Amino acid sequence: MELFSFFNSSASYRVRIALALKDIPFEYHPINIRTGEHHKEVYVKGSSPSASVPAMRDGEFSLSQSLAIIDWLDAHYPEPRLIPINGDARARVLELSCLIACDIHPVNNMRILKYLQDELKVTPTQKEAWYQHWIAEGMDAVERLLQRAEKQSGGPWCFGKVPTLADCCLIPQMANAKRFGCDLSRYSLANAIYLHAMADPAFIQAAPTNQPDHIAP
Amino acid sequence: MELFSFFNSSASYRVRIALALKDIPFEYHPINIRTGEHHKEVYVKGSSPSASVPAMRDGEFSLSQSLAIIDWLDAHYPEPRLIPINGDARARVLELSCLIACDIHPVNNMRILKYLQDELKVTPTQKEAWYQHWIAEGMDAVERLLQRAEKQSGGPWCFGKVPTLADCCLIPQMANAKRFGCDLSRYSLANAIYLHAMADPAFIQAAPTNQPDHIAP
Numbered sequence: 001m002e003l004f005s006f007f008n009s010s011a012s013y014r015v016r017i018a019l020a021l022k023d024i025p026f027e028y029h030p031i032n033i034r035t036g037e038h039h040k041e042v043y044v045k046g047s048s049p050s051a052s053v054p055a056m057r058d059g060e061f062s063l064s065q066s067l068a069i070i071d072w073l074d075a076h077y078p079e080p081r082l083i084p085i086n087g088d089a090r091a092r093v094l095e096l097s098c099l100i101a102c103d104i105h106p107v108n109n110m111r112i113l114k115y116l117q118d119e120l121k122v123t124p125t126q127k128e129a130w131y132q133h134w135i136a137e138g139m140d141a142v143e144r145l146l147q148r149a150e151k152q153s154g155g156p157w158c159f160g161k162v163p164t165l166a167d168c169c170l171i172p173q174m175a176n177a178k179r180f181g182c183d184l185s186r187y188s189l190a191n192a193i194y195l196h197a198m199a200d201p202a203f204i205q206a207a208p209t210n211q212p213d214h215i216a217p
Numbered sequence: 218m219e220l221f222s223f224f225n226s227s228a229s230y231r232v233r234i235a236l237a238l239k240d241i242p243f244e245y246h247p248i249n250i251r252t253g254e255h256h257k258e259v260y261v262k263g264s265s266p267s268a269s270v271p272a273m274r275d276g277e278f279s280l281s282q283s284l285a286i287i288d289w290l291d292a293h294y295p296e297p298r299l300i301p302i303n304g305d306a307r308a309r310v311l312e313l314s315c316l317i318a319c320d321i322h323p324v325n326n327m328r329i330l331k332y333l334q335d336e337l338k339v340t341p342t343q344k345e346a347w348y349q350h351w352i353a354e355g356m357d358a359v360e361r362l363l364q365r366a367e368k369q370s371g372g373p374w375c376f377g378k379v380p381t382l383a384d385c386c387l388i389p390q391m392a393n394a395k396r397f398g399c400d401l402s403r404y405s406l407a408n409a410i411y412l413h414a415m416a417d418p419a420f421i422q423a424a425p426t427n428q429p430d431h432i433a434p
Binding site: 012044049050051052061063064065066067068071072075086090091094095097098099101102103105106107112115116118120126129132133137140141144145147148198 | 220235262266267268269278280281282283284285288289292303305307308310312315316318319322323324329332333336337339343347350354357358361362365414432
């Protein structure tokens, strides 16, 4: 198994958590999205036609898109499962994961912030306001979904006693928001999950600071 | 089955296609996102804690996020399946669907364009350039994924002889891009799929112009 990843990419971080939770050994290929390595022909043709990180390769089979990769990992390395097989539990895990992966993360990732800065010439204050606006709107929704789940699940993870795809999405998103200086203290359920994850060996192993391509700020 | 939808929302359109393909009868509840109905307490508390469209309700169970909804529909109304049960086919369908749902759609939806206009005071030309930039980057990637699939599948849909979740995502995204005046003619595989879908009864039934809340431009 090979993983194409950038240490600071939240979507890569999701897959790294999944690999660590399942204890799957893999070869790490750093793809520096700051210098545009994800657009290079050798990477796009060879591993990721979607020109993004993460991507994985298993023999001749390569796959991009973090949620698709984690779904694939669940099929091939089912222990522990990260997406419940069926029922309401499955729907709830996918709902929260999609909220983060579709509604929150994409509007604040590096390429968007770079476009705002380089093409639209926004000020640092405007860029920060943009970032914080979407985090607040998105995390408000996350906390509401967690409140609804809390009645049944009781934690310490998003949906009960074991981590799922939802935790693989939530923790990188919160780490990202904290890196940008967002105050997340009012999201008490999300915060409790974050603190729990910060002490979990798999989440520690997958963290940006523990990757071979980590660059100090 | 109840659907909370806005005629022009691509994510709602995805679910409408799925419902039509599966021939599931449902009650249509229009949620006008232009006037902010998706943020109203009655909707957020009652149906969509994520404060977005689409959402569905089946008895006491409600669910938001289009991909989670379609996954739920596949479990409860398995014919025809829109997400292959396993194998590479499943991975490929999820990969293309996530590319559209995570990398393309979120950065060009209404709330983002409104923020650019109202908060960042971009000019109409800058807004158009923003829209077209992300469509070009995203559709380039879509076409590469379709080219890779073409060798095996042969069409007329994204991945072979039957429509899947990928088609439920692709057609609304292309319709949206066309509405914003993007020239998609260079995407020959995507275009062939779009033309095929435009003649399919389920896709016609799900189209924005055929919804009860349709507003003429």
